[in-house]
Amino acid sequence: MPNTYYLILLAMLLCITALAGCLYLLKKSMGIIIKEPAKDVPVEAGSLPQKPAWVRFHVHYYGFALLFLAFDMEMAFMYPWAVVYKELGITALIDMGVFLMILFLGLLYTWSQGGLKRQ
Amino acid sequence: MNMERIIFLLLFGSTAIWFAWRVFMTKSMIRSALSLLASMVAIGILFLVMQAEFLGVLHIMMMATEMTIMAIFMMMFMMDPGGMGDMDMSHQKKYSSVFAFLSGASYAAAILFTQWPITADAVPAPAQQNHDLGIELMQRSMMIFETAGVSILVAMIAATATALSFNSVNK
Amino acid sequence: MMTELIIVLVIAAVLFGIGVYGALSQTNLVMIMMGIELMLGAAMLNLVAFWFYLHPKTFSLQMFVLVVMTVMALEAVVGFGVATQRFRSKGSVEVEEAADLKE
Amino acid sequence: MWILLIGLYLFSVYFLSVLERRMVYKKWNFAAPFSTLAFLLVQEDVKPHQRDRIFYETAPVLFIAAALMAVGVLPFAKGFIITGLSTGALFINAAFAYIMVAIVMAGWAPNGVYSMIGGWRFLAQLIAYSMPIVMAITATVMRAESMSLVNIVASQTHLWNIIYQPVGFVLFYVAAMALAFLPPFDLPLAPGELAEGVWAEFTGVKLLLFRLGRLMLILSLSLAVTVLFLGGWEGPLLPGFAWTFIKTILVAASFFLCGQYVPRVQHDDLLEWSWKLLTPLALFNILWVGILLLL
Known part of the structure; x- marks a missing residue:
């Protein structure tokens, strides 16, 4: 029964959350945090951080991220295809072959434009 | 129910x-x-x-x-x-909320005043669904599927061409 | 059954409304894309509801959901590409500062 | 029977932590997990100022939940599976995607430079390992004609997938190590370089949840390798669940062992190799399985 399965999974999730919540409560009941200077400052190799870490940050792999976002969609089509693959035989192989070739062209284009280099 | x-x-x-x-x-x-x-x-x-x-x-x-x-x-x-500073990132709030309310309300009205033809057909089991979706993908919607592939290719090329800097490539 | 369908559709309508609000009121290109994603999410919810309550034997509807999901990802990809280009040339992704695209 | 399985599961978690310690310090210490547990329970709960309050509390919970949810669809023995979801192969993927979300949240939350860099590096790692892992799973699904993990095990009765599709096994194995951020790929933590990166700001119970979740993640991944490629509960003489656990522990031990002799991979290199080498290999693996299935 699919519905029971989802309920079991939901119950598992709730159990884990409840367990973690119990641990948090236990921890909270076990003592207080003593305030000391520079205790609540994030680690930064010896020196105190001058400014917050939440600033503009150049993520060097954004090209890969874009490529991945598009390439990732292939699996939405691939899983249902894989289920019926044996049944349909050669037709399915050719269909998916064409589809993957099209996607692979995109990968090759990005490769040729230097998108797969270390930035 | x-x-x-x-x-x-x-x-x-x-x-x-x-x-x-x-x-x-x-x-x-x-x-x-x-x-x-x-x-x-x-x-x-x-x-x-x-x-x-x-x-x-x-x-x-x-x-x-x-x-x-x-x-x-x-x-x-x-x-x-x-969001540590206090920067406002929105504009034309009043018009957009009015427009959003209007579009949502008209949408809801369309829902409430339609007679929906509910069927009594049973939903197939999940394993059957996966199979049927695969058959649909490979037979009736095959062209849609390949078209989706082409549009993914177009998006990849567009993103690569716009986002990547070509300074390092062209030398 | 009818009540359930109406509940789902109204949820989708509210999500769509929030998406419209976000897309219109935000100045940042990426935030606008979040609004668009919400609208597409509402559309997907509608499609699944129609599949479940109206045509459970028609798998074109599920296929349509897959296509909408693809559109969602591709919208994000192209949007990010454009945003990166804007940011590189102008140093900002605010739409209010994009008036130079008019010329 | 279920109690036995849960006991075995907990014992495996304990044993893995002993084993991990053995690999690092070169000596057996069977009491160490308990002393670490006691220590982490009483450790003072230091919280950085200017943190993101919600993410700081929820990230460890999400991490351990994602690691455990994957076990919910993996079979231990014939008939012993918590939920026989018919999209199990996709579900474990979905559960493992949230490991990344939890790490990114944990990296972002404390507002510290080291942890944030660790978090973004793990996202790079996901972009690298995600395609090989997905395609390797797809190839096993093709053979079983079903996404249910029970059927995937049943399809390997005569020939295990490790022999049928060795390329897929290697891809999945490497990707699994990257997913559990085990030594050659331990970019988000990188002790010695990032000073425990993502976990640097977490103390006490939250660190306990992270460490426990990591062990459970390794266990879930080894179980996934066992189920997808090593024939699950299949094996002579011993009962099914015994085989599952023996294989799982062996796979986990091999994870730890492999990590010892390989230098740490930079995330740029990992991305480059994965897209230039592993993704085409994964496509080749799918073609290979497709042709073998048609013969």
């Missing part, structure tokens, strides 16, 4: 709406991207409640990467992605 299903629909529907609302109400960019993720996960769970198992799990999975990548682009573009 299925009481259990109604309860879960209302529960996860309100979760989805709450997190969707938080997306535009928080100052922190990463929080808004991950609220959108939470909203999308709630939508995926609604799919599961409506027994579209493959679509639900797929949606939950895809959105995790998509929204986190959205978060890194936020990091790259914004001066203050943590």
